[in-house]
Amino acid sequence: MAVSEEESSSSSSAGCSSKSRSAAPRGASYLAKTVLRGSVVLQVVYGRIRSSTSYDVVLGKETSVELVIIDEDGIVQSICEQPVFGIIKDIAVLPWNEKFRAGSPQLLSKDLLVVISDSGKLSVLRFCNEMHRFFAVTHVQLSSPGNPRHQIGRMLAIDSSGCFIAASAYEDRLALFSRSASAGSDILDKRIFCPTDNQGKIGTASGFTSICGTIWSMCFISTDVRQPNKEHNPVLAILLNRRRSYRTELMLIEWNMKEHSLHVIYQYSEPGPLAHHIIEVPHSYGILLVFRAGDAIVMDFRDPHNPCFLYRISLNFTPPSVEEQNFVEEAIRIPDIIDEDGMYSVAASALLELSDLNKNDPMNIDDDSNVKPGSNFVCSWSWNPGNEHSPRMIFCADSGELFLIDFLFDSDGLKISLSDCLYKTQPAKALLWVRGGFLAVIIEMGDGMVLKVEEGKLVYRSPIQNIAPILDMSVVDYHDEKHDQMFACCGMAPEGSLRVIRSGISVEKLLKTAPIYQGITGTWTVKMKMADSYHSFLVLSFVEETRVLSVGVSFSDVTDFMGFQPDVCTLACGLVGDGLLVQIHQTAVRLCVPTIFKSFTCFLKIWLCFTDNSSPECNLALTCSFYMGEIAMRVRKGSFSYKLPADDALKGCQVASNVGDISQNSIMASTLLGSIIIFIPLTREEYDLLEAVQARLVIHPLTAPILGNDHAEFRCRGSLARAPKALDGDMLAQFLELTSMQQEAVLALPLGAQNTITFNSKQSPPPITVNQVVRLLERVHYALN
Structure with missing residues (x-):
C-alpha cells in the first residue's frame, strides 16, 4: 500500500523532518520501471519446458527468469523474460516421469521448474504457452521471508527420476519432499524436515x-x-x-x-x-x-x-x-x-x-x-545430454581452462580418461551442454559464449552478452539522431568495455579496454560549445588513467589534444564556456582548451568550507522509497521528457497529462547485475489511478508474483514504515500483456482490507476503465522503451 505525502508527515516527528516533509511539493510521486533487465546469469538449467519435444534453456538472473533456445547456428535466442518480484536463490528442473501421468493435463510430458527464493517458499513453476509466461503450480512455506542462514532456502537437489526434492539451509537444516502420483491438486504429497526433533x-x-x-x-x-x-x-x-x-x-x-x-x-x-x-x-x-x-x-x-x-x-593445470x-x-x-x-x-x-x-x-x-x-579446482561443469552408456562431462577449472572427462563402463569396471585443455577463457560461473553439441559458457561478470564440440575440440560460435556490472552511464544527444543513446561503462578486471544502449536495438560493444586499465570509475559526455545540440567528447576515467574519445561514426582517442592530465583519475569534468573545459582530479582543478594550443592550462586549488551551524539534512524530504532487489552502482539525474504527441488528444481524459515541467526530475540507476531502472515523476491523479491498478495486479492469479512473495513486503524492505512508496512499473507493465477480457477482470477485482488505497479526496473515486489505464501505461511504457 502506498501512503500519501500528507499522511507520511506526522505531528510527532522531529522538527526538521516534519518541516521538510510538509514542504515537499505536491505531486512528487514516482514510478520505477526497469528499462534494461540484468544480464548476470547465476543459474542455468535445461529441460523440456514448453513441450515434450522442445529442449529449452532457463536462465536464472536473481530477479528474473529468461527462457531461451540455442538454434542450429549456435546463437542464443530469447523466448521470454519475466520478472519474479523476488530474489532467486536456486533453480532446478523437475523432470517428467510416466508414473505421474494421472496428474494435471497441463503438466503432461513437460518438465517443471523448482525455485527457492527470498519469499521463504519452495515454488514449482510451469510454462504456459498460451500466456507465454511461467505460472506457479504450488508453493510450500519453508521459512520466513528473507532466508536467514539457519532457515531452509539456499540450495536444491532433485532426484534423477523426478520423484524427490531436497532443499537445504546454509547451515544445520534440510527438508525432503516426494512428488505425488495421484490426480490431486497438491503436487508434493509427503515432506519431512531434518532434524525432526x-x-x-x-x-x-x-x-x-x-x-x-x-x-x-x-x-x-x-x-x-x-x-x-x-x-x-x-x-x-x-x-x-x-x-x-x-x-x-x-x-x-x-x-x-x-x-x-x-x-x-x-x-x-x-x-x-x-x-x-x-x-x-x-x-x-x-x-x-x-x-x-x-x-x-x-x-x-x-x-x-x-x-x-x-x-x-x-587437478594440476598451473x-x-x-x-x-x-x-x-x-x-x-x-x-x-x-x-x-x-x-x-x-x-x-x-x-x-x-x-x-x-x-x-x-x-x-x-x-x-x-x-x-594439484593447485586447481573445478568451478563449473555440465554433462553430455542423452548419452546413457558412456557419460561425458566438460568442466571448467579456476584457471579458465575447459577439459573433457569420459566415463566408460565395461566388463573390467569403470575407466576414466581426462583430455587436454580444449579451450581457454575466464573462469565460468556455469556450463550447459545442450543437444546439437553446443556448450553455453556463462561468465558471471563478463561476456559468455557458445562453443561447439567438433572432433574433440571446442570451437567458438557466438557471444552471450553480459554488460554487468554497469559502473557508470551517460545519456548522449548524438548529432542528427532522433533518439538519445546511453553509453555505459561495463565489466570488471581483467577487462572492461564501453557499450551503447538504445531502445529496440541490442546492446553494442563499442570499445574493449586493455587489461592495463584497472577498472572504469566514471564517464562524462561533453559538448564543445554551450549552444551545441550534440556532444563532441566522451571522457573515460580509470583508477589511474583518463582517456578522451571523440564522438562520431567511430571513436578516436584524442586525449593528447584535450589538455586533460592523462595519468590521474578524473573525479568530474564538464564545459564551463564555449571551447573551455574543466577537469577535476584528486589534487587540482584543470582548465583546458581542447585545441592544438593545448599548453594553455590553469590550476586552481580546492577549498572546502564548512559552517558549524549548517544542517543540510534538515532541508531533505523523503519523497519515495523503492526496494530494487539489486545493488545500485550509479545514480544519475535524467534529462528526458516522456510526453508524447498523443498526449494532446488525451487532455479530455480524467487523467491529466501536464508532465512538461517534471522531465528533469527523473532518476536513472544502474546496478551490479546490469539493470537500468528509471524513476519518473507522476502527477497525483496519475499516481492514484495506477496505485489502484497495482493493488489489483499483485493479487490477481495471472499477474501476482510467481514465487509467492508478498509484493508490498518485497518492495518496502529497508524502508521506513510510513515512507511514500514508488509504484512498480514492472508490475503495471503486465497489464498491457493481458487480453481485454483479462484486463476487465483485473479492474473488477475487489480489494481486501489489506489492499485499501488512501485517496486525498473524501469522496470515493469513480470506477476505473480499461481505456484510462491502457492510455496512461502506454504513454509511460513506450516513452521509456
Whole structure:
C-alpha cells in the first residue's frame, strides 16, 4: 500500500523532518520501471519446458527468469523474460516421469521448474504457452521471508527420476519432499524436515548424530528403475563442514517412506583437501563424483551401506614456473578440531582419528596414494545430454581452462580418461551442454559464449552478452539522431568495455579496454560549445588513467589534444564556456582548451568550507522509497521528457497529462547485475489511478508474483514504515500483456482490507476503465522503451 505525502508527515516527528516533509511539493510521486533487465546469469538449467519435444534453456538472473533456445547456428535466442518480484536463490528442473501421468493435463510430458527464493517458499513453476509466461503450480512455506542462514532456502537437489526434492539451509537444516502420483491438486504429497526433533538429533546405526555445520553440496543417489523393488527409500548424500573442524564430512541420509523417518546410514570423514561439490554420474545409479581443492574423486555408492573409493583425478593445470614459486618443502597439517576458545584439541582429534579412520577402510583416499592433489579446482561443469552408456562431462577449472572427462563402463569396471585443455577463457560461473553439441559458457561478470564440440575440440560460435556490472552511464544527444543513446561503462578486471544502449536495438560493444586499465570509475559526455545540440567528447576515467574519445561514426582517442592530465583519475569534468573545459582530479582543478594550443592550462586549488551551524539534512524530504532487489552502482539525474504527441488528444481524459515541467526530475540507476531502472515523476491523479491498478495486479492469479512473495513486503524492505512508496512499473507493465477480457477482470477485482488505497479526496473515486489505464501505461511504457 502506498501512503500519501500528507499522511507520511506526522505531528510527532522531529522538527526538521516534519518541516521538510510538509514542504515537499505536491505531486512528487514516482514510478520505477526497469528499462534494461540484468544480464548476470547465476543459474542455468535445461529441460523440456514448453513441450515434450522442445529442449529449452532457463536462465536464472536473481530477479528474473529468461527462457531461451540455442538454434542450429549456435546463437542464443530469447523466448521470454519475466520478472519474479523476488530474489532467486536456486533453480532446478523437475523432470517428467510416466508414473505421474494421472496428474494435471497441463503438466503432461513437460518438465517443471523448482525455485527457492527470498519469499521463504519452495515454488514449482510451469510454462504456459498460451500466456507465454511461467505460472506457479504450488508453493510450500519453508521459512520466513528473507532466508536467514539457519532457515531452509539456499540450495536444491532433485532426484534423477523426478520423484524427490531436497532443499537445504546454509547451515544445520534440510527438508525432503516426494512428488505425488495421484490426480490431486497438491503436487508434493509427503515432506519431512531434518532434524525432526527439537534437539537437532538424527538417528544412526550406533546412536544419534546431528547436522551441525555448513552444508556445502548435496545430491540424491538414484536406483536402477529396471530392477523390481518393493519400496524405494531415497538416499541423499551431503557434504558437511562441521563447526570448529577443518574436515569435510560425507553423510548419507535415508528417508524411510513407510516409517516416515530419517536415518544416517553412512558417515565418512578424513583429513584432506576441502570438498565443495558432490554430484552423481548420470545413469550410473550410485557412482558419485566429489570435487575437492586440487583433485576430484570417484566413489561407488551403488550399495550405500558399503561404499568404496574408485578413482582419483589430480587437478594440476598451473604452469611449471608458477608451481616452483609456490613450492613448500614440508607440509603443515592443519588442526582438525578447534574448541570453543579457538584452541586445538589434541585429545579430541586423536579420538576422532581412532574412531573414524581405518587403514583397511575401502574409502581411504589420501593414505598411501601416489596421486598428489594439484593447485586447481573445478568451478563449473555440465554433462553430455542423452548419452546413457558412456557419460561425458566438460568442466571448467579456476584457471579458465575447459577439459573433457569420459566415463566408460565395461566388463573390467569403470575407466576414466581426462583430455587436454580444449579451450581457454575466464573462469565460468556455469556450463550447459545442450543437444546439437553446443556448450553455453556463462561468465558471471563478463561476456559468455557458445562453443561447439567438433572432433574433440571446442570451437567458438557466438557471444552471450553480459554488460554487468554497469559502473557508470551517460545519456548522449548524438548529432542528427532522433533518439538519445546511453553509453555505459561495463565489466570488471581483467577487462572492461564501453557499450551503447538504445531502445529496440541490442546492446553494442563499442570499445574493449586493455587489461592495463584497472577498472572504469566514471564517464562524462561533453559538448564543445554551450549552444551545441550534440556532444563532441566522451571522457573515460580509470583508477589511474583518463582517456578522451571523440564522438562520431567511430571513436578516436584524442586525449593528447584535450589538455586533460592523462595519468590521474578524473573525479568530474564538464564545459564551463564555449571551447573551455574543466577537469577535476584528486589534487587540482584543470582548465583546458581542447585545441592544438593545448599548453594553455590553469590550476586552481580546492577549498572546502564548512559552517558549524549548517544542517543540510534538515532541508531533505523523503519523497519515495523503492526496494530494487539489486545493488545500485550509479545514480544519475535524467534529462528526458516522456510526453508524447498523443498526449494532446488525451487532455479530455480524467487523467491529466501536464508532465512538461517534471522531465528533469527523473532518476536513472544502474546496478551490479546490469539493470537500468528509471524513476519518473507522476502527477497525483496519475499516481492514484495506477496505485489502484497495482493493488489489483499483485493479487490477481495471472499477474501476482510467481514465487509467492508478498509484493508490498518485497518492495518496502529497508524502508521506513510510513515512507511514500514508488509504484512498480514492472508490475503495471503486465497489464498491457493481458487480453481485454483479462484486463476487465483485473479492474473488477475487489480489494481486501489489506489492499485499501488512501485517496486525498473524501469522496470515493469513480470506477476505473480499461481505456484510462491502457492510455496512461502506454504513454509511460513506450516513452521509456
